[in-house]
Amino acid sequence: MTEKSIIAGVKIKQRKQDMDYEMEELKNLVEASGGEVACSLVQELDKYNAATYFGKGKVEEIKLLAEEIGATLLVINDEVTGSQINNIEKVTDLRVIDRTMLILDIFALRAKTKESKLQVELAQLKYTTPRLKGRGIELSRLGGGIGTRGPGEKKLETDRRHIERRIYEIEKQLRKTVAVRDVNRKSRLKNNIPIVSVVGYTNAGKSTLINTLIAKYGVEKDKEVYVYNKLFATLTTENRKLVLPGKFEVIVTDTVGFVSKLPTLLVESFKSTLEEINYSDLIIHLIDITNENLQVQKSTTEEVLKEIEAADIPMLEVYNKIDDSNLDYDGKTGTYISAKSDINVDILVGKILYNLFGEEGTYELNIGYNEYEKLQIVENKTEIIEREYLESGTRVVFKTREKLYDRYFREKKNDSEF
Numbered sequence: 001m002t003e004k005s006i007i008a009g010v011k012i013k014q015r016k017q018d019m020d021y022e023m024e025e026l027k028n029l030v031e032a033s034g035g036e037v038a039c040s041l042v043q044e045l046d047k048y049n050a051a052t053y054f055g056k057g058k059v060e061e062i063k064l065l066a067e068e069i070g071a072t073l074l075v076i077n078d079e080v081t082g083s084q085i086n087n088i089e090k091v092t093d094l095r096v097i098d099r100t101m102l103i104l105d106i107f108a109l110r111a112k113t114k115e116s117k118l119q120v121e122l123a124q125l126k127y128t129t130p131r132l133k134g135r136g137i138e139l140s141r142l143g144g145g146i147g148t149r150g151p152g153e154k155k156l157e158t159d160r161r162h163i164e165r166r167i168y169e170i171e172k173q174l175r176k177t178v179a180v181r182d183v184n185r186k187s188r189l190k191n192n193i194p195i196v197s198v199v200g201y202t203n204a205g206k207s208t209l210i211n212t213l214i215a216k217y218g219v220e221k222d223k224e225v226y227v228y229n230k231l232f233a234t235l236t237t238e239n240r241k242l243v244l245p246g247k248f249e250v251i252v253t254d255t256v257g258f259v260s261k262l263p264t265l266l267v268e269s270f271k272s273t274l275e276e277i278n279y280s281d282l283i284i285h286l287i288d289i290t291n292e293n294l295q296v297q298k299s300t301t302e303e304v305l306k307e308i309e310a311a312d313i314p315m316l317e318v319y320n321k322i323d324d325s326n327l328d329y330d331g332k333t334g335t336y337i338s339a340k341s342d343i344n345v346d347i348l349v350g351k352i353l354y355n356l357f358g359e360e361g362t363y364e365l366n367i368g369y370n371e372y373e374k375l376q377i378v379e380n381k382t383e384i385i386e387r388e389y390l391e392s393g394t395r396v397v398f399k400t401r402e403k404l405y406d407r408y409f410r411e412k413k414n415d416s417e418f
């Protein structure tokens with residue numbers, strides 16, 4: 001049975017805040033966590049109440065409302081303190097969690113790999129556990145309800161020493177996975193294969209785009225990534241190798257989706273995962289054009305990119321889901337695609353190629369018979385249009401792009417001129 005909840009927030013009078021959007025998003029988050037929202041309410045205040053976040057009267061009101069509609073859980077729109085949670089629980093008899101605990105709960109629900117499970121547990125140990133102090137046993141018995149999920153079957157630990165030991169343990173294990181990733185990354189860098197990361201708000205269609213690219217250009221076509229129409233489907237970065245038209249090899253990276261007020265702690269715990277983005281040569285910022293709040297979603301993503309210091313990496317803004325939108329994008333600048341229906345994905349690929357490898361061009365080289373390696377590169381990495389065997393070697397005419405030509409042939413050509 002799904003748990004009935006009330007979602008509630010405080011709007012500070014002097015602050016510009018789109019409460020409709022925030023509450024709608026909070027509702028989506030509750031649903032993503034398997035709950036049901038029975039009621040949503042907002043109180044306007046000059047400032048948060050230090051003891052109870054809401055005003056005293058409002059807390060009483062929530063208690064009565066909950067009894068009337070049979071709600072058992074209260075979800076608060078902001079991060080609150082442990083004592084605020086305790087005080088509200090005392091009055092209302094409801095279980096109380098805040099937005100951050102809810103997001104962590106969804107992550108706990110979705111985490112599949114060992115690494116993401118550890119990352120979520122770490123964030124929960126640092127955030128949730130201290131706030132629910134003294135109720136660990138009660139909670140673990142409840143199990144399954146929103147805000148009570150921990151990765152694995154582990155009980156919420158309440159003893160501070162235990163928690164600290166566990167945090168130390170997890171951090172140690174996570175450092176190991178970082179080391180493995182470093183090795184993989186180094187080998188990719190050595191191979192000179194550029195990396196393209198797809199980033200954006202959760203549910204924008206990032207994983208769908210990756211799968212469409214795999215189907216068209218993937219080296220291993222059966223290695224699809226996970227797609228799900230719920231918030232936070234992807235929790236680990238996934239790398240796939242593509243060979244784009246013209247024999248250009250790239251690695252595409254699927255990443256964790258973002259959400260507004262993404263808890264700093266979560267960003268911190270997932271830092272090693274998010275850091276993969278820092279190593280990319282190009283970022284595709286995917287935006288769901290059907291979402292009426294796309295401006296908020298867009299700036300949220302930009303903020304997170306700043307936070308992880310990836311804002312300087314060249315970026316392409318790409319609008320997705322045009323198959324589901326009646327927006328007239330003709331004549332507009334920008335890239336408009338449908339990842340799912342494969343509309344304009346080839347145009348996007350053209351832009352990726354241009355960004356990574358520069359303008360396309362036709363080149364001609366005379367390659368001596370002793371320059372076997374050079375001929376190999378031309379054969380493997382470019383499209384040969386003409387080939388002629390001469391006494392001195394092979395004359396080839398081929399198509400490639402500026403930067404690739406510069407990397408492999410420009411200096412060598414100068415060398416051989418002397």
Ligand SMILES: Nc1nc2c(ncn2[C@@H]2O[C@H](COP(=O)(O)OP(=O)(O)OP(=O)(O)O)[C@@H](O)[C@H]2O)c(=O)[nH]1
Pocket residue numbers: 201202203204205206207208209226227228229230231232233234235255256257258320321322323324337338339340341
């Ligand atoms: N109509 C339409 N739906 C799309 C398109 N691309 C993706 N979707 C749908 O959007 C939902 C989310 O897709 P995902 O690819 O999982 O989104 P994501 O950005 O990877 O989401 P997270 O991993 O949660 O951050 C799925 O139901 C997709 O089928 C598109 O071009 N058109």
Ligand SMILES: [Mg+2]
Pocket residue numbers: 206207208226227233234254255257
């Ligand atoms: Mg995804």
